[in-house]
Amino acid sequence: MIGSNIKRGSAELAILSVLAERPLHGYEIARRIETRTDGALHFTLASIYPLLYRMESRGWVRAAWDETPAGCARRYYRLTVTGRKKLAPLRKEWKELFRALSRLAEARHA
Amino acid sequence: MPDWRSEVLRRLANSKLPEAERDEISRELAGYLDDVCADANARGLDDSAATQLAAAELHEDEHLGANLYRSRKEKAMNLNSRAKRFWLPGMFMLLASAALLAGFQAAGLRPHLTTLSLLGGPTHPRAFNWPMMVYYPWLCVLPFVGAAGAYWSRRAGGSRAVRAAAGFFPVIVFLAVFVTILLFSFVIGGLAGNVSIANTLAPEFAGAVMSWVVIPAIALLLGVLPFLRETDNPKDGIAVEVQAGVRD
Numbered sequence: 001m002i003g004s005n006i007k008r009g010s011a012e013l014a015i016l017s018v019l020a021e022r023p024l025h026g027y028e029i030a031r032r033i034e035t036r037t038d039g040a041l042h043f044t045l046a047s048i049y050p051l052l053y054r055m056e057s058r059g060w061v062r063a064a065w066d067e068t069p070a071g072c073a074r075r076y077y078r079l080t081v082t083g084r085k086k087l088a089p090l091r092k093e094w095k096e097l098f099r100a101l102s103r104l105a106e107a108r109h110a
Numbered sequence: 111m112p113d114w115r116s117e118v119l120r121r122l123a124n125s126k127l128p129e130a131e132r133d134e135i136s137r138e139l140a141g142y143l144d145d146v147c148a149d150a151n152a153r154g155l156d157d158s159a160a161t162q163l164a165a166a167e168l169h170e171d172e173h174l175g176a177n178l179y180r181s182r183k184e185k186a187m188n189l190n191s192r193a194k195r196f197w198l199p200g201m202f203m204l205l206a207s208a209a210l211l212a213g214f215q216a217a218g219l220r221p222h223l224t225t226l227s228l229l230g231g232p233t234h235p236r237a238f239n240w241p242m243m244v245y246y247p248w249l250c251v252l253p254f255v256g257a258a259g260a261y262w263s264r265r266a267g268g269s270r271a272v273r274a275a276a277g278f279f280p281v282i283v284f285l286a287v288f289v290t291i292l293l294f295s296f297v298i299g300g301l302a303g304n305v306s307i308a309n310t311l312a313p314e315f316a317g318a319v320m321s322w323v324v325i326p327a328i329a330l331l332l333g334v335l336p337f338l339r340e341t342d343n344p345k346d347g348i349a350v351e352v353q354a355g356v357r358d
Protein backbone atom coordinates (compact mmCIF):
# COMPACT_ATOMS: atom_id res chain seq x y z
CA MET A 1 0.00 0.00 0.00
CA ILE A 2 1.31 3.45 -0.91
CA GLY A 3 1.71 5.99 1.92
CA SER A 4 -0.77 8.82 2.38
CA ASN A 5 1.59 11.68 1.41
CA ILE A 6 2.51 10.09 -1.90
CA LYS A 7 -1.16 9.36 -2.49
CA ARG A 8 -2.12 12.96 -1.92
CA GLY A 9 0.54 14.18 -4.33
CA SER A 10 -0.35 11.67 -6.99
CA ALA A 11 -4.11 12.07 -6.66
CA GLU A 12 -4.33 15.03 -9.02
CA LEU A 13 -2.39 13.16 -11.68
CA ALA A 14 -4.63 10.13 -11.25
CA ILE A 15 -7.81 12.17 -11.61
CA LEU A 16 -6.55 14.14 -14.60
CA SER A 17 -5.39 10.91 -16.27
CA VAL A 18 -8.77 9.16 -16.06
CA LEU A 19 -10.63 12.30 -17.08
CA ALA A 20 -8.38 12.64 -20.14
CA GLU A 21 -10.17 9.59 -21.53
CA ARG A 22 -13.76 10.75 -21.05
CA PRO A 23 -16.04 12.71 -18.70
CA LEU A 24 -16.87 10.82 -15.49
CA HIS A 25 -18.80 11.48 -12.29
CA GLY A 26 -17.22 11.34 -8.83
CA TYR A 27 -17.93 7.68 -8.05
CA GLU A 28 -16.81 6.54 -11.51
CA ILE A 29 -13.55 8.46 -11.12
CA ALA A 30 -12.87 6.85 -7.74
CA ARG A 31 -13.63 3.31 -8.92
CA ARG A 32 -11.76 3.68 -12.19
CA ILE A 33 -8.61 4.83 -10.41
CA GLU A 34 -8.90 2.01 -7.90
CA THR A 35 -9.30 -0.58 -10.65
CA ARG A 36 -6.46 0.81 -12.76
CA THR A 37 -4.04 0.86 -9.81
CA ASP A 38 -5.08 -2.56 -8.46
CA GLY A 39 -6.39 -0.92 -5.31
CA ALA A 40 -3.17 0.97 -4.53
CA LEU A 41 -5.04 4.26 -4.85
CA HIS A 42 -8.35 4.16 -3.06
CA PHE A 43 -10.55 7.25 -2.99
CA THR A 44 -13.49 7.81 -0.70
CA LEU A 45 -16.11 10.55 -0.71
CA ALA A 46 -14.10 12.58 1.80
CA SER A 47 -10.91 12.36 -0.24
CA ILE A 48 -12.12 12.76 -3.81
CA TYR A 49 -14.59 15.65 -3.58
CA PRO A 50 -12.28 18.23 -1.96
CA LEU A 51 -9.78 17.40 -4.71
CA LEU A 52 -12.35 17.65 -7.49
CA TYR A 53 -13.66 20.96 -6.19
CA ARG A 54 -10.12 22.33 -5.86
CA MET A 55 -9.34 21.28 -9.43
CA GLU A 56 -12.59 22.86 -10.56
CA SER A 57 -11.66 26.11 -8.76
CA ARG A 58 -8.29 26.10 -10.53
CA GLY A 59 -10.04 25.61 -13.87
CA TRP A 60 -8.46 22.20 -14.57
CA VAL A 61 -11.86 20.47 -14.76
CA ARG A 62 -15.40 21.60 -15.49
CA ALA A 63 -18.49 19.94 -14.09
CA ALA A 64 -22.06 19.75 -15.41
CA TRP A 65 -25.15 17.77 -14.45
CA ASP A 66 -26.06 14.97 -16.82
CA GLU A 67 -27.93 11.68 -16.72
CA THR A 68 -26.29 8.28 -16.34
CA PRO A 69 -27.38 5.49 -18.72
CA ALA A 70 -29.70 4.38 -15.87
CA GLY A 71 -31.35 7.82 -15.81
CA CYS A 72 -29.87 9.14 -12.57
CA ALA A 73 -28.63 12.74 -12.38
CA ARG A 74 -24.90 12.95 -11.71
CA ARG A 75 -22.37 15.76 -11.92
CA TYR A 76 -19.92 14.82 -14.66
CA TYR A 77 -16.37 16.18 -14.67
CA ARG A 78 -14.48 16.83 -17.87
CA LEU A 79 -10.96 18.07 -18.48
CA THR A 80 -10.57 21.69 -19.59
CA VAL A 81 -7.82 22.94 -21.91
CA THR A 82 -5.96 24.16 -18.81
CA GLY A 83 -6.28 20.73 -17.20
CA ARG A 84 -5.04 19.03 -20.34
CA LYS A 85 -2.03 21.35 -20.42
CA LYS A 86 -1.36 20.57 -16.74
CA LEU A 87 -1.42 16.81 -17.32
CA ALA A 88 1.72 16.50 -19.48
CA PRO A 89 4.14 18.26 -17.06
CA LEU A 90 2.57 16.42 -14.09
CA ARG A 91 3.15 13.08 -15.81
CA LYS A 92 6.74 14.07 -16.55
CA GLU A 93 7.36 15.14 -12.94
CA TRP A 94 6.01 11.88 -11.55
CA LYS A 95 7.92 9.77 -14.06
CA GLU A 96 11.12 11.56 -13.04
CA LEU A 97 10.33 11.06 -9.36
CA PHE A 98 9.71 7.32 -9.78
CA ARG A 99 12.80 6.94 -11.96
CA ALA A 100 14.86 8.67 -9.28
CA LEU A 101 13.39 6.51 -6.52
CA SER A 102 13.96 3.43 -8.60
CA ARG A 103 17.63 4.37 -9.15
CA LEU A 104 17.96 4.95 -5.42
CA ALA A 105 16.49 1.56 -4.60
CA GLU A 106 18.70 -0.18 -7.17
CA ALA A 107 21.80 1.56 -5.86
CA ARG A 108 21.02 0.32 -2.35
CA HIS A 109 20.81 -3.27 -3.55
CA ALA A 110 23.91 -3.03 -5.74
CA MET B 111 -32.20 3.01 1.42
CA PRO B 112 -31.63 6.14 3.57
CA ASP B 113 -32.33 9.63 2.30
CA TRP B 114 -28.69 10.46 1.63
CA ARG B 115 -29.42 14.04 0.66
CA SER B 116 -30.77 14.85 4.12
CA GLU B 117 -27.86 12.97 5.70
CA VAL B 118 -25.36 15.01 3.70
CA LEU B 119 -27.15 18.28 4.48
CA ARG B 120 -27.03 17.40 8.18
CA ARG B 121 -23.32 16.65 7.81
CA LEU B 122 -22.68 20.04 6.16
CA ALA B 123 -24.96 22.01 8.49
CA ASN B 124 -22.08 23.66 10.38
CA SER B 125 -19.98 24.49 7.33
CA LYS B 126 -19.60 28.01 5.95
CA LEU B 127 -20.90 26.92 2.54
CA PRO B 128 -23.65 29.18 1.18
CA GLU B 129 -27.07 27.52 1.04
CA ALA B 130 -27.17 27.21 -2.76
CA GLU B 131 -23.76 25.54 -2.86
CA ARG B 132 -24.65 23.29 0.06
CA ASP B 133 -27.75 22.21 -1.81
CA GLU B 134 -25.83 21.33 -4.96
CA ILE B 135 -23.09 19.54 -3.02
CA SER B 136 -25.68 17.52 -1.11
CA ARG B 137 -27.24 16.41 -4.41
CA GLU B 138 -23.87 15.40 -5.76
CA LEU B 139 -22.68 13.57 -2.65
CA ALA B 140 -26.04 11.82 -2.27
CA GLY B 141 -25.60 10.50 -5.83
CA TYR B 142 -22.14 9.23 -4.89
CA LEU B 143 -23.51 7.45 -1.81
CA ASP B 144 -26.32 5.91 -3.87
CA ASP B 145 -23.65 4.55 -6.22
CA VAL B 146 -21.67 3.13 -3.28
CA CYS B 147 -24.81 1.28 -2.11
CA ALA B 148 -25.71 0.04 -5.58
CA ASP B 149 -22.16 -1.18 -6.17
CA ALA B 150 -22.09 -2.93 -2.79
CA ASN B 151 -25.42 -4.61 -3.58
CA ALA B 152 -24.05 -5.73 -6.93
CA ARG B 153 -21.09 -7.30 -5.12
CA GLY B 154 -23.51 -9.34 -2.99
CA LEU B 155 -23.81 -7.22 0.17
CA ASP B 156 -27.28 -6.81 1.64
CA ASP B 157 -28.92 -3.38 2.03
CA SER B 158 -27.88 -2.99 5.65
CA ALA B 159 -24.20 -3.70 4.94
CA ALA B 160 -24.27 -1.48 1.85
CA THR B 161 -25.79 1.38 3.86
CA GLN B 162 -23.16 0.97 6.57
CA LEU B 163 -20.42 1.12 3.94
CA ALA B 164 -21.80 4.35 2.47
CA ALA B 165 -22.39 5.91 5.90
CA ALA B 166 -18.79 5.11 6.85
CA GLU B 167 -17.59 7.13 3.85
CA LEU B 168 -19.82 10.05 4.75
CA HIS B 169 -18.62 10.12 8.36
CA GLU B 170 -14.97 9.28 7.62
CA ASP B 171 -13.75 12.89 7.83
CA GLU B 172 -15.12 15.02 10.64
CA HIS B 173 -13.92 18.17 8.81
CA LEU B 174 -15.68 17.31 5.55
CA GLY B 175 -17.71 20.54 5.43
CA ALA B 176 -14.65 22.71 6.12
CA ASN B 177 -12.55 20.87 3.53
CA LEU B 178 -15.23 21.20 0.88
CA TYR B 179 -15.64 24.88 1.69
CA ARG B 180 -11.88 25.51 1.40
CA SER B 181 -11.71 23.65 -1.91
CA ARG B 182 -14.65 25.55 -3.40
CA LYS B 183 -13.23 28.87 -2.26
CA GLU B 184 -9.67 28.32 -3.49
CA LYS B 185 -10.12 30.45 -6.60
CA ALA B 186 -11.54 33.36 -4.64
CA MET B 187 -8.73 33.01 -2.11
CA ASN B 188 -6.12 32.96 -4.88
CA LEU B 189 -7.60 36.09 -6.40
CA ASN B 190 -7.63 37.66 -2.97
CA SER B 191 -3.97 36.86 -2.37
CA ARG B 192 -3.01 38.10 -5.85
CA ALA B 193 -4.75 41.36 -5.06
CA LYS B 194 -2.86 41.66 -1.79
CA ARG B 195 0.51 40.75 -3.27
CA PHE B 196 0.40 42.67 -6.52
CA TRP B 197 -2.62 44.82 -7.35
CA LEU B 198 -2.97 46.61 -4.03
CA PRO B 199 0.70 47.61 -3.58
CA GLY B 200 1.06 48.30 -7.31
CA MET B 201 -1.99 50.55 -7.57
CA PHE B 202 -1.14 52.33 -4.33
CA MET B 203 2.39 53.08 -5.56
CA LEU B 204 1.04 54.33 -8.89
CA LEU B 205 -1.26 56.71 -7.04
CA ALA B 206 1.56 57.75 -4.70
CA SER B 207 3.96 58.48 -7.55
CA ALA B 208 1.29 60.44 -9.43
CA ALA B 209 0.35 62.39 -6.28
CA LEU B 210 4.00 63.23 -5.57
CA LEU B 211 4.49 64.44 -9.14
CA ALA B 212 1.35 66.58 -8.90
CA GLY B 213 2.56 67.90 -5.54
CA PHE B 214 5.93 68.94 -6.96
CA GLN B 215 4.21 70.62 -9.90
CA ALA B 216 1.80 72.43 -7.56
CA ALA B 217 4.80 73.58 -5.50
CA GLY B 218 6.12 75.28 -8.61
CA LEU B 219 9.03 72.95 -9.36
CA ARG B 220 9.76 73.05 -13.07
CA PRO B 221 10.94 70.04 -15.10
CA HIS B 222 14.37 70.03 -16.64
CA LEU B 223 13.87 70.16 -20.42
CA THR B 224 16.65 68.71 -22.51
CA THR B 225 17.32 66.83 -25.72
CA LEU B 226 19.02 63.48 -25.90
CA SER B 227 21.00 63.23 -29.12
CA LEU B 228 22.20 59.92 -30.48
CA LEU B 229 24.62 59.41 -33.38
CA GLY B 230 26.05 62.92 -33.25
CA GLY B 231 25.21 66.30 -31.74
CA PRO B 232 21.80 68.05 -31.91
CA THR B 233 22.75 69.76 -35.18
CA HIS B 234 24.12 66.62 -36.85
CA PRO B 235 21.92 65.78 -39.87
CA ARG B 236 21.72 62.03 -39.06
CA ALA B 237 21.35 62.35 -35.30
CA PHE B 238 18.30 61.10 -33.40
CA ASN B 239 17.10 63.92 -31.14
CA TRP B 240 14.75 62.90 -28.37
CA PRO B 241 13.13 65.74 -26.38
CA MET B 242 13.13 64.87 -22.69
CA MET B 243 11.44 66.22 -19.59
CA VAL B 244 13.02 65.26 -16.27
CA TYR B 245 11.64 66.06 -12.79
CA TYR B 246 14.66 65.64 -10.55
CA PRO B 247 12.80 65.98 -7.21
CA TRP B 248 10.33 63.32 -8.36
CA LEU B 249 13.15 61.00 -9.40
CA CYS B 250 14.70 61.46 -5.97
CA VAL B 251 11.61 60.14 -4.17
CA LEU B 252 10.89 57.30 -6.61
CA PRO B 253 13.35 54.86 -4.95
CA PHE B 254 11.25 55.14 -1.78
CA VAL B 255 8.07 54.47 -3.79
CA GLY B 256 9.64 51.38 -5.39
CA ALA B 257 10.89 50.18 -2.03
CA ALA B 258 7.46 50.62 -0.45
CA GLY B 259 5.76 48.66 -3.25
CA ALA B 260 8.24 45.80 -3.12
CA TYR B 261 8.22 45.72 0.70
CA TRP B 262 4.39 45.68 0.81
CA SER B 263 4.30 42.82 -1.70
CA ARG B 264 6.96 40.88 0.23
CA ARG B 265 5.02 41.29 3.48
CA ALA B 266 1.97 39.88 1.70
CA GLY B 267 4.00 36.85 0.55
CA GLY B 268 4.74 37.93 -3.03
CA SER B 269 7.38 36.05 -5.01
CA ARG B 270 10.44 37.91 -6.36
CA ALA B 271 8.76 38.52 -9.72
CA VAL B 272 5.58 39.81 -8.05
CA ARG B 273 7.57 42.07 -5.70
CA ALA B 274 9.46 43.51 -8.68
CA ALA B 275 6.22 43.99 -10.63
CA ALA B 276 4.58 45.76 -7.67
CA GLY B 277 7.60 48.05 -7.28
CA PHE B 278 7.79 48.86 -11.00
CA PHE B 279 4.03 49.17 -11.40
CA PRO B 280 4.00 52.98 -12.02
CA VAL B 281 6.39 52.72 -14.99
CA ILE B 282 4.62 49.61 -16.32
CA VAL B 283 1.43 51.68 -16.49
CA PHE B 284 3.24 54.62 -18.13
CA LEU B 285 4.73 52.29 -20.74
CA ALA B 286 1.33 50.76 -21.47
CA VAL B 287 -0.14 54.25 -21.95
CA PHE B 288 2.66 55.34 -24.31
CA VAL B 289 2.46 52.14 -26.38
CA THR B 290 -1.33 52.59 -26.68
CA ILE B 291 -0.86 56.18 -27.86
CA LEU B 292 1.76 55.10 -30.41
CA LEU B 293 -0.49 52.33 -31.74
CA PHE B 294 -3.38 54.80 -32.04
CA SER B 295 -1.16 57.23 -33.91
CA PHE B 296 -0.23 54.45 -36.36
CA VAL B 297 -3.90 53.58 -36.85
CA ILE B 298 -4.98 57.21 -37.25
CA GLY B 299 -2.01 57.91 -39.55
CA GLY B 300 -2.90 54.86 -41.62
CA LEU B 301 -6.59 55.82 -41.84
CA ALA B 302 -5.71 59.38 -42.82
CA GLY B 303 -3.25 58.06 -45.40
CA ASN B 304 -0.55 59.98 -43.62
CA VAL B 305 1.89 57.49 -42.12
CA SER B 306 4.29 60.31 -41.37
CA ILE B 307 2.18 61.16 -38.27
CA ALA B 308 3.71 58.13 -36.62
CA ASN B 309 7.16 59.00 -37.94
CA THR B 310 6.79 62.54 -36.64
CA LEU B 311 5.73 61.24 -33.24
CA ALA B 312 8.56 58.73 -33.03
CA PRO B 313 11.17 61.09 -31.45
CA GLU B 314 8.56 62.38 -28.96
CA PHE B 315 7.62 58.80 -28.14
CA ALA B 316 11.25 57.81 -27.61
CA GLY B 317 11.82 60.89 -25.44
CA ALA B 318 8.67 60.23 -23.42
CA VAL B 319 9.68 56.60 -22.84
CA MET B 320 13.12 57.72 -21.68
CA SER B 321 11.68 60.48 -19.44
CA TRP B 322 8.74 58.60 -17.95
CA VAL B 323 9.70 54.93 -18.15
CA VAL B 324 13.42 54.20 -18.45
CA ILE B 325 14.83 56.83 -16.07
CA PRO B 326 12.03 56.43 -13.45
CA ALA B 327 12.50 52.64 -13.72
CA ILE B 328 16.15 53.04 -12.79
CA ALA B 329 15.11 55.19 -9.80
CA LEU B 330 12.50 52.62 -8.76
CA LEU B 331 15.03 49.81 -9.17
CA LEU B 332 17.22 51.39 -6.49
CA GLY B 333 14.37 50.99 -4.03
CA VAL B 334 13.10 47.62 -5.26
CA LEU B 335 16.45 45.79 -5.27
CA PRO B 336 16.90 45.34 -1.48
CA PHE B 337 13.45 43.70 -1.28
CA LEU B 338 14.13 41.12 -3.96
CA ARG B 339 16.33 39.15 -1.59
CA GLU B 340 14.69 36.21 0.19
CA THR B 341 13.76 37.07 3.73
CA ASP B 342 14.38 35.20 6.96
CA ASN B 343 11.73 37.19 8.76
CA PRO B 344 9.00 34.69 9.64
CA LYS B 345 6.41 37.46 9.67
CA ASP B 346 6.83 38.11 5.95
CA GLY B 347 4.33 36.24 3.86
CA ILE B 348 2.68 34.26 6.61
CA ALA B 349 -0.57 36.19 6.85
CA VAL B 350 -1.71 35.56 3.33
CA GLU B 351 -0.59 31.91 3.30
CA VAL B 352 -2.84 31.26 6.26
CA GLN B 353 -5.73 33.20 4.75
CA ALA B 354 -5.33 31.44 1.43
CA GLY B 355 -5.83 28.14 3.21
CA VAL B 356 -2.53 26.69 1.97
CA ARG B 357 -2.05 23.39 3.69
CA ASP B 358 0.62 20.72 3.91
